[in-house]
Amino acid sequence: xxxxxxxxxxxxxxxxxxxxxxxxxxxxxxxxxxxxxxxxxxxxxxxxxxxxxxxxxxxxxxxxxxxxxxxxxxxxxxxxxxxxxxxxxxxxxxxxxxxxxxxxxxxxxxxxxxxxxxxxxxxxxxxxxxxxxxxxxxxxxxxxxxxxxxxxxxxxxxxxxxxxxxxxxxxxxxxxxxxxxxxxxxxxxxxxxxxxxxxxxxxxxxxxxxxxxxxxxxxxxxxxxxxxxxxxxxxxxxxxxxxxxxxxxxxxxxxxxxxxxxxxxxxxxxxxxxxxxx
Amino acid sequence: xxxxxxxxxxxxxxxxxxxxxxxxxxxxxxxxxxxxxxxxxxxxxxxxxxxxxxxxxxxxxxxxxxxxxxxxxxxxxxxxxxxxxxxxxxxxxxxxxxxxxxxxxxxxxxxxxxxxxxxxxxxxxxxxxxxxxxxxxxxxxxxxxxxxxxxxxxxxxxxxxxxxxxxxxxxxxxxxxxxxxxxxxxxxxxxxxxxxxxxxxxxxxxxxxxxxxxxxxxxxxxxxxxxxxxxxxxxxxxxxxxxxxxxxxxxxxxxxxxxxxxxx
Numbered sequence: 001x002x003x004x005x006x007x008x009x010x011x012x013x014x015x016x017x018x019x020x021x022x023x024x025x026x027x028x029x030x031x032x033x034x035x036x037x038x039x040x041x042x043x044x045x046x047x048x049x050x051x052x053x054x055x056x057x058x059x060x061x062x063x064x065x066x067x068x069x070x071x072x073x074x075x076x077x078x079x080x081x082x083x084x085x086x087x088x089x090x091x092x093x094x095x096x097x098x099x100x101x102x103x104x105x106x107x108x109x110x111x112x113x114x115x116x117x118x119x120x121x122x123x124x125x126x127x128x129x130x131x132x133x134x135x136x137x138x139x140x141x142x143x144x145x146x147x148x149x150x151x152x153x154x155x156x157x158x159x160x161x162x163x164x165x166x167x168x169x170x171x172x173x174x175x176x177x178x179x180x181x182x183x184x185x186x187x188x189x190x191x192x193x194x195x196x197x198x199x200x201x202x203x204x205x206x207x208x209x210x211x212x213x214x215x216x217x218x219x220x221x222x223x224x225x226x227x228x229x230x231x232x233x234x235x236x237x238x239x240x241x242x243x244x245x246x247x248x249x250x251x252x253x254x255x256x257x258x259x260x261x262x263x264x265x266x267x268x269x270x271x272x273x274x275x276x277x278x
Numbered sequence: 279x280x281x282x283x284x285x286x287x288x289x290x291x292x293x294x295x296x297x298x299x300x301x302x303x304x305x306x307x308x309x310x311x312x313x314x315x316x317x318x319x320x321x322x323x324x325x326x327x328x329x330x331x332x333x334x335x336x337x338x339x340x341x342x343x344x345x346x347x348x349x350x351x352x353x354x355x356x357x358x359x360x361x362x363x364x365x366x367x368x369x370x371x372x373x374x375x376x377x378x379x380x381x382x383x384x385x386x387x388x389x390x391x392x393x394x395x396x397x398x399x400x401x402x403x404x405x406x407x408x409x410x411x412x413x414x415x416x417x418x419x420x421x422x423x424x425x426x427x428x429x430x431x432x433x434x435x436x437x438x439x440x441x442x443x444x445x446x447x448x449x450x451x452x453x454x455x456x457x458x459x460x461x462x463x464x465x466x467x468x469x470x471x472x473x474x475x476x477x478x479x480x481x482x483x484x485x486x487x488x489x490x491x492x493x494x495x496x497x498x499x500x501x502x503x504x505x506x507x508x509x510x511x512x513x514x515x516x517x518x519x520x521x522x523x524x525x526x527x528x529x530x531x532x533x534x535x536x537x538x539x540x541x542x
Contacts, residue, residue, distance in 0.1 A: 049365055052541050069538075070281040074367035085358035087298045097294045101287075101367045 001027055002048060002148065002179070006057035009040075009047060016055065017043055018203045025196075027147065028176040029210075032194035033183040034262050039200050041183040042082065045150045048181070049079045062147055075102055078146040082153040084137040086125035094125060094140070102144040110143030113173075117165050130157045138166065142173050151182045155189040167193045187258040197258070199265045206269045209276055211256050217275050218264070219248040220257045233271065234264035247275050282369050288376070291368045295350075295376050306349055307385060310342030311392050318396060327404065331397060331425040338389050340438045346385050347446035348458035350377040351533070355455050360542040374534040381443055382530075390427075397425050437522050444529025451536040493517060 002025040010016035017040040025031055035041045046052040047059050050066030050073070059066050064073035089097065091114070099105040114120070117135040121128060125136060134157050141149055155163050170193060174180060184190060197214060199207040209217070218233070222241040226232055234245040243257070245264040265272050296303065314334045322330035353363035363373075401424050408418055426432065442465060449461030469492060477490040488497040488504060494517055496507045509517060 046361075046542075051361055051364055069364065069370065071284075071287065071367045071369050071372075072279045072281055074365055077365075079361060079365055081358050081361050083356070083358045085356065085362045088301065089298070093297070097290075097297055098366075100290050101294075 001025065001062060002181075003060040004047075004057070005060075007047065007054050007059060008056035009043060009052065009054050011043075013055070016203060018200075020057070021200075021203070021205050022057075023198070023205055023208060025179060025181065025198075027179045029196045030170065030174055030180045030194045031182065031196045031198055032187075032190040032258070033181060033198045033200065034187055034190075034258070035183075035185065035200045036266070037185060040203060041185070041200065042152050044200065045079060045152050045181070045183055048148075049077055049150060050074075051079075076146050077148040077150065078102070078141045078144050079150045080134075080137055080141045080152065080154055082156055084134050086128070086133045086136060088124045088126045090122065090124055091136075098140070099144075102146065104145035106143050106145060109145075110139055113139035113142055113169060116169055117162065131159060131162060134158060135162060135166070138169070142169065145178070147178055149178065149180045151180070153184050153186070154182060155184065155186050163189055187262055191258060197261065199262060201266050201269070204269070206265050207272060207276065213276070214256050214261060215248075215254065216251075217248055218254075218256075218261070219246050219252045220244075220254045220260055221246075221252075233268050234260055236260065236263070282371050283375075284369075284372075287368055288372045291366075291372050291376050292379070294366075295380065302349065303380075306345055307342070307388060310338060310345060310385075311389070313341070314338035314389070314393060315396055318400065322400065327401070327422045330400075332431050335393060335425060335431065336435045336438070338393055339386070339435050340442055342389060343381060343385060343439045343443045344446045344462075345458065347377075347381045347443040348450050348461065350380050351447060351450035351537070352457065354450070354457075354542060357542075360454070364540065364542055370534065370538045374537050377447060377533070378530065381447065382440075386439075393425070437526075440526035441521065441529065444526045444533065447533035448529055448536055451533060451540055454542075 002023070004021060004023040007018050007021040007023075008016050009018045021044075033041050033044065043052060047054055048061060048066060050069045053067045061073065062076060064070065064076070066073065066077075087094070095107055095110065099107060099110075114136065117139055119128070119132055119135050119139065121132075125133065128136065134154070138151070138154060141151075155166060158166060167189070170180060170182075182190060182194065194211065196210050197207060198205070220243070222238070222243050224241050226235050226242055226244060229235075231246050232244050233247070236243045243260055245257075245260050248254075314337060317337050318330045318334035320330075321333050354360040366373075401422055404422050405419055408415055412418070445465055446458065446461050449464065450457040453460045472492040473490065476492050476496070477487070480487045480490040480496045484496060484498060484507065486499045488499045490496045494509050494514060498505050498507060508514060
């Protein structure tokens with residue numbers, strides 16, 4: 001479990017990126033952290049793994065304080081950054097040098113992941129394309145079997161088939177003893193993958209709710225005409241009509257559209273809070 | 279689990295550090311040794327043996343050591359590499375010890391072995407080339423001897439190495455990019471600044487000041503002769519202990535503390 005209490009953080013002491021952010025993340029879920037560019041998504045991830053330290057407040061990850069970067073903590077968490085690093089080594093040498101640091105690392109599982117992601121090379125890893133390098137690191141991160149896996153913009157640099165393979169792999173590797181936390185601004189890439197949505201904007205937590213709860217509280221539908229503008233949280237005109245997000249007062253079933261949800265939440269933070277607190 | 283030091287984990291880390299960037303690490307060491315060799319050969323043929331020994335020894339130990347020191351923590355030039363290094367499950371102490379061992383022990387041993395070999399080889403060649411029946415054979419023979427590792431230059435070079443390499447280790451953790459150049463500039467600025475301050479103070483207090491070395495020595499001109507004023511012996515001892523032991527210890531320890539507090 002990750003428990004963040006009253007987190008304040010800023011690269012500049014005068015301008016805080018986060019102010020009194022509190023958040024609780026449970027094991028056994030795939031979280032999608034959504035936010036605009038510069039909203040501080042990567043910063044939040046770095047606070048969780050101990051690369052950045054809170055200015056105020058506390059971060060607790062499975063009983064550890066990330067700031068201390070203890071080996072026993074780092075064995076339980078793995079960060080796949082937006083830009084990955086692979087040394088000038090072959091796959092086998094990489095396994096031999098990096099795998100032993102993670103007690104639950106499974107070599108066979110790693111090889112299977114590489115197969116699934118279609119990463120095959122006898123050459124050194126730094127000769128691979130960026131997308132291939134990223135898939136390699138994703139495969140390694142998953143095979144480390146850490147309790148917490150943090151992914152920062154994992155689909156950046158992946159082609160469309162690779163994005164599909166990525167979603168499939170993440171879904172297949174999820175279990176009750178691990179938590180996967182994916183930060184992205186490419187919201188569509190997380191469709192049908194995440195079961196909990198976290199939205200941050202302007203250093204505030206706007207939403208932390210399960211996809212099921214979002215479906216209960218909000219309706220996502222296409223209408224010919226927007227009848228009540230005041231009731232509409234978000235509207236977007238498209239070819240087939242207008243996509244709208246409204247409060248779900250009549251227990252309607254609808255499929256959550258993450259892009260529309262994000263716009264609805266960032267445009268109406270106060271109303272969203274009221275709806276989800278009711 | 280021991281979160282400070284574990285032998286198997288440290289062995290893994292050392293192996294990973296040495297093999298992760300072998301070309302750079304070996305390349306850098308080979309380059310430093312090549313510079314030592316060529317500077318020895320060049321200065322020997324242009325100036326003389328003693329100068330060649332001094333220049334190549336200082337270049338190899340201090341220059342090469344500093345280069346390597348700037349490399350061992352040189353993970354922070356890219357976001358991905360820095361994150362990977364800091365989040366690798368090993369303790370700060372192990373990561374620091376690894377850097378200290380590579381810079382302060384492995385490189386020094388390799389350099390000393392290499393320098394000792396080439397120095398002895400060149401001296402032996404020189405001795406063999408002398409004519410044993412020549413008039414000045416004994417004089418010429420004794421003129422060129424292997425580099426004395428307990429001499430003034432060796433001691434000064436060791437002091438420079440521990441100070442500058444320590445500064446490089448700390449600097450790499452403060453400056454993420456082109457840290458070698460930035461730290462070298464800082465050291466040069468500090469050295470030149472302390473020289474100017476010493477010179478200014480000496481000129482205020484003493485007449486006929488010719489020159490003043492940083493912190494310990496002032497040259498004065500009396501008529502046509504030149505004299506030197508040194509610090510009193512007791513104070514000089516304090517300064518020497520400070521420069522030989524205390525400042526380097528603080529720098530190498532500061533690297534550990536900085537690594538622990540490093541945000542990236």
